[in-house]
Amino acid sequence: MLLIGLGAAIGAVLRMYLKKTIWINIVGAFLLALLTKHGITPAFLTTGILGGFTTFSTLNWELVSYYKQKDYKNLLIYGLASYAGGIVAALIGFNL
DSSP: OHHHHHHHHHHHHHHHHHOSOTHHHHHHHHHHHHHHHTTOOOTIIIIIIIHHHTOHHHHHHHHHHHHHTTOHHHHHHHHHHHHHHHHHHHHHHHHO
8 A cells, every 4th residue: 555655646746747738648548558458557556656647636627727717728628638538548558
């Protein structure tokens, strides 16, 4: 459990360092699918680092932030790219 928490902290710091980069969720989905497809599933890496890096709650908070700012263009772009891009990246990772 401590290793998962440490991994999550590392992932969260990486996410904070990169700030609002749309690629975070797409890259995270790709890496998680790629790693698990090849049996690389240590909880420190998957649940910890990648879980902290691609937090779903942060994604939704960012979408609500765009909504509150009435920035509907970026709300739509960020939301669609994160969800659709994440699915596509996960499929590509799974099939490699």
